[in-house]
Amino acid sequence: MKPSNTRKGFxxxxxxxxxSFLWLALFFAVPTLIVVSFTFHGHTPNGGVAESWSxxxxxxxxxxxxxxxxxxxxxxSVEVTLWCILLxxxxxxxxxxxxKRRRPLIAAAIMLPFWTSFVVRVFxxxxxxxxxxxxxxxxxxxxxxxxxxxxxxxxxxxxxxxGLGLASPEPLDPALATALDSEVAVVLVSVYSFLPxxxxxxxxxxxxxxxxxxxxxxxxxANSFYAFRKIFVPCIRQGIVSAVLMVFIPAIGSYVxxxxxxxxxxxxxGNKIFMRAIQNRNIPHASALATLMAxxxxxxxxxxxxxxxxxxxxDKKKADIGMAAQIxxxxx
Amino acid sequence: MSDFLVIxxxxxxxxxxxxxxxxxxxxxxxxxxxxxxxxxxxxxTLLRMLGGFETPDSGxxxxxxxxxxxxxxxxRRVHTIFQNYALFPTMxxxxxxxxxxxxxxxxKAKIDESVDAMLEMIQMKxxxxxxxxxxxxxxxxxxxxxxxxxxxxQVLLLDxxxxxxxxxxxxxxxxxxxxxxxxxxxxxIYVTHDQGEAMSLSDRIAVMNRGRVEQLDQPAKIYEAPIxxxxxxxxxxxxxxxxxxxxxxxxxxTIRCEGFGDIQxxxxxxxxxxxxxxxxxxxxxxxVTTSAPPPEKGAGVNVYSSTVTDIIYQGVYTKFWIKSxxxxxxxxxxxxRFLLDQEPITWNDKVFMWWxxxxxxxxxxxSESDAGLVQTPPDAPKEVSGK
Ligand SMILES: Nc1ncnc2c1ncn2[C@@H]1O[C@H](COP(=O)(O)OP(=O)(O)O)[C@@H](O)[C@H]1O
Ligand SMILES: [Mg+2]
Numbered sequence: 001m002k003p004s005n006t007r008k009g010f011x012x013x014x015x016x017x018x019x020s021f022l023w024l025a026l027f028f029a030v031p032t033l034i035v036v037s038f039t040f041h042g043h044t045p046n047g048g049v050a051e052s053w054s055x056x057x058x059x060x061x062x063x064x065x066x067x068x069x070x071x072x073x074x075x076x077s078v079e080v081t082l083w084c085i086l087l088x089x090x091x092x093x094x095x096x097x098x099x100k101r102r103r104p105l106i107a108a109a110i111m112l113p114f115w116t117s118f119v120v121r122v123f124x125x126x127x128x129x130x131x132x133x134x135x136x137x138x139x140x141x142x143x144x145x146x147x148x149x150x151x152x153x154x155x156x157x158x159x160x161x162x163g164l165g166l167a168s169p170e171p172l173d174p175a176l177a178t179a180l181d182s183e184v185a186v187v188l189v190s191v192y193s194f195l196p197x198x199x200x201x202x203x204x205x206x207x208x209x210x211x212x213x214x215x216x217x218x219x220x221x222a223n224s225f226y227a228f229r230k231i232f233v234p235c236i237r238q239g240i241v242s243a244v245l246m247v248f249i250p251a252i253g254s255y256v257x258x259x260x261x262x263x264x265x266x267x268x269x270g271n272k273i274f275m276r277a278i279q280n281r282n283i284p285h286a287s288a289l290a291t292l293m294a295x296x297x298x299x300x301x302x303x304x305x306x307x308x309x310x311x312x313x314x315d316k317k318k319a320d321i322g323m324a325a326q327i328x329x330x331x332x
Numbered sequence: 333m334s335d336f337l338v339i340x341x342x343x344x345x346x347x348x349x350x351x352x353x354x355x356x357x358x359x360x361x362x363x364x365x366x367x368x369x370x371x372x373x374x375x376x377t378l379l380r381m382l383g384g385f386e387t388p389d390s391g392x393x394x395x396x397x398x399x400x401x402x403x404x405x406x407x408r409r410v411h412t413i414f415q416n417y418a419l420f421p422t423m424x425x426x427x428x429x430x431x432x433x434x435x436x437x438x439x440k441a442k443i444d445e446s447v448d449a450m451l452e453m454i455q456m457k458x459x460x461x462x463x464x465x466x467x468x469x470x471x472x473x474x475x476x477x478x479x480x481x482x483x484x485x486q487v488l489l490l491d492x493x494x495x496x497x498x499x500x501x502x503x504x505x506x507x508x509x510x511x512x513x514x515x516x517x518x519x520x521i522y523v524t525h526d527q528g529e530a531m532s533l534s535d536r537i538a539v540m541n542r543g544r545v546e547q548l549d550q551p552a553k554i555y556e557a558p559i560x561x562x563x564x565x566x567x568x569x570x571x572x573x574x575x576x577x578x579x580x581x582x583x584x585x586t587i588r589c590e591g592f593g594d595i596q597x598x599x600x601x602x603x604x605x606x607x608x609x610x611x612x613x614x615x616x617x618x619x620v621t622t623s624a625p626p627p628e629k630g631a632g633v634n635v636y637s638s639t640v641t642d643i644i645y646q647g648v649y650t651k652f653w654i655k656s657x658x659x660x661x662x663x664x665x666x667x668x669r670f671l672l673d674q675e676p677i678t679w680n681d682k683v684f685m686w687w688x689x690x691x692x693x694x695x696x697x698x699s700e701s702d703a704g705l706v707q708t709p710p711d712a713p714k715e716v717s718g719k
Binding site (some may be wrong): 206216222223226235237315 | 383384404405406410411414416418420421422424431432436451459460462479480483488553
C-alpha cells in the first residue's frame with residue numbers, strides 16, 4: 001500500500017504540503033476567482049466594481065476589434081514560441097556537446113542579459129530598428145523576397161494567406177514598411193527576450209541526453225539530421241514542453257514589448273487589458289478580456305492533453321493485444 | 333578465399349598517445365573474429381574506425397574490395413553493438429528493431445515481416461510493445477543485436493557486449509551469440525578483454541597490446557603456442573623460466589636455468605647451444621605428486637623435488653605454490669578421486685613436480701615488463717610501518 005493510503009501517511013503528507021497548497025489557494029486560485037467574478041459586474045465611473053450582478057461587461061465585449069486582437073495575440077505567441085524552440089534546439093545541442101568545463105561559461109552568458117533592465121533592453125531595440133539603420137534595410141530586402149515568393153504562388157494560396165492575415169496583396173511601399181512599430185519588431189524582440197527561457201529547459205534536458213544514441217542512430221544508417229529529429233528531439237521532449245510553457249504563457253500576456261515596439265499596428269490583448277484597466281478605469285472589462293484570453297488558451301491545451309491521453313491508452317491496448325497474442329487460446 | 337574486411341596499416345593518434353599502431357588484419361567473410369587485449373590497448377578505437385566514428389591518421393580499410401576508410405557511419409553496411417546497448421528510450425522494442433528498415437524506406441508490410449522474424453528469433457514477441465526501460469539487461473542485449481542484424485549488414489561489430497551482464501547471463505548470452513552467428517552467417521568482430529569469451533566463440537583471435545596486434549591465430553594456438561611473453565602471460569597464467577641452452581639434440585634441447593636446474597624442452601625453432609631463451613610452462617601442465625613419477629609417465633626428465641609453500645583452493649582446481657631451489661612455481665591440480673596420487677598434500681610437504689618436455693613452450697619475444705603480468709606467490713603479510 002502506498003503511504004498516502006494509510007491514515008498516518010495521509011496526515012504526514014497533508015502537513016507537509018499544506019503550506020504550498022495554502023499559498024497557491026490564497027494567491028492563485030482566489031485571485032483568479034475574484035477576477036472571473038468581476039466580469040459579472042458593471043463598473044462605476046470612479047473605477048470601482050458595481051455592486052449588482054449583471055452581464056453588461058460581457059455584452060460590451062462584442063467590440064468588433066477584439067476577435068482580430070485575440071487572433072493576433074495567439075498568432076504572435078505561437079510564432080514567438082516556435083522561433084524560440086527552433087533556435088534553442090540546435091543551440092542546446094551544441095552546448096551540451098561542448099567540453100564540460102566550458103559549459104557553465106556559456107550558461108552564464110545566456111543569463112547575462114538579465115543583469116540589465118528589461119525595459120532598457122527593449123528600448124535599445126528602438127534605436128537598432130531605426131528606419132535609417134541597417135536592420136531596416138535587411139528587413140526591406142526580406143520583404144522584397146517575400147513579395148516575389150507570394151506572387152509566384154497560385155491564386156487560392158494567395159487568398160488563403162491573405163485571409164489568415166499572414167500576407168497582404170498590396171504592393172510593397174518602402175516608406176510604410178518600417179520594421180519599427182510593426183508586428184515584425186514585436187516578434188523579433190519577443191524572441192530575443194524569451195529565448196533564454198526556452199534555451200534553459202531545453203539545454204538542461206539536452207545535458208542529460210545520452211549522445212551515444214546519436215552514434216547508434218548514425219551507425220544504423222540515419223543521417224545526422226534524421227538522428228537529430230527522430231532521436232534527440234523526442235528524448236528531450238520534456239524540456240521542450242517546459243520551454244513552450246515558459247515562452248508561450250508570458251508571450252500571451254506580453255504588453256511592454258508591443259507597447260514600446262509595436263506602435264498602433266500591433267496592439268495585443270495585453271495592451272487592451274492595460275488600456276481598459278488603467279486608462280478607462282474599467283476593471284470588469286479588463287477582467288473579462290483576461291478571462292477570455294485564458295479560456296482561449298486553456299481550451300486548446302485541455303484538448304491536447306485529452307488527445308494525448310487517448311493516444312496513450314490506444315498504445316497500451318495495442319501492447320496488451322500483442323502480449324495476448326502470445327498466449328495460446330487467449331481471446332482478445 | 334580472399335579477405336572480406338582488410339585493415340591495412342591503420343594508425344590512430346590521440347595527441348601524443350598512439351592508440352592504434354599500424355594494425356593490419358584480414359578478416360574472412362562469415363568469420364567470428366575477436367580482438368582481445370587489456371583495457372586501453374586500442375580495441376575500441378580500432379572498432380570505431382571500422383564503424384566510421386573515427387578516421388585513421390594513416391592506413392586504409394577495405395570492405396568487400398571497396399575502400400570504406402572515409403565513408404560516414406550511415407553509409408557503411410557495418411553495424412555496432414554498443415556496450416550500453418544504446419536502445420532508443422522513446423521507441424518500443426518493435427520500433428527500435430524497425431529503425432534501420434524505416435530509414436531504408438522499406439514498405440510497411442516488409443518491415444513488419446522482418447521485425448516479426450527477428451522478434452521470433454530472440455523469443456521476444458510478447459515484449460514487442462514495451463519500452464527499453466521495461467525490459468531486462470539480457471533482453472535489451474538481444475534487442476540491440478537483432479536491431480543491428482535486421483537490415484542484413486556486411487559486418488557486425490560488438491564492443492564488449494556482455495560486460496554489463498552477470499556471470500550466468502553472460503554465459504547464456506555467449507551461447508546465444510554463437511547460435512545467432514551460425515544462423516545469420518554475418519561476419520562478427522568481437523571486442524573483449526575476457527579471454528574466456530574470446531576463446532569460446534572465435535574462429536580466430538587477434539591479441540592486442542599497446543595499439544599493436546601481438547598475435548593472430550586460432551584460440552588453441554594462441555593458448556598453446558604464444559608468440560610473446562605478453563600473450564603467454566595475458567592469456568591464462570604461466571611460469572617463465574629464463575636460461576641458456578646447454579645441449580641440443582634432435583627435437584629437444586636442455587636449458588640450464590639459474591637457481592632452478594636443467595629443463596628439457598621441445599626445440600621447435602632449432603635454437604643452437606649457447607642461446608639464452610625463455611620457457612613458458614602453464615601451471616596446469618605441471619604435475620605435483622608426493623612420490624616420484626613412474627618412469628613411463630615423466631620419462632625421468634623435468635622432475636624436481638620441491639616444497640609446498642602455499643595452497644589456494646579454487647573450486648575446480650587447487651593452486652599450489654612450490655619452491656624448488658630459489659624458484660617459486662605455480663601448479664594447478666584438478667580435484668578428482670582418480671588421480672595418480674590420492675594422498676592429500678599440505679603445506680611444507682616435500683613433493684615432486686614434473687612436466688613433459690613438450691609442455692614447455694619457448695617464447696620468441698620476451699620482455700621483462702610482461703613477466704610482471706604473471707602471478708607471483710603470495711608474500712607473508714608485510715609489516716605495516718605505522719605512522
Ligand atoms: N577520444 C579520445 N581522446 C583521447 N584519448 C583517447 C580517446 N579515445 C581513446 N583514447 C585513448 O586511447 C587508448 C585506447 O583506448 P581504447 O581504444 O578505448 O581502448 P580499449 O577499448 O582497448 O580499452 C586509451 O589510452 C584511451 O585513453
Ligand atoms: Mg573499450
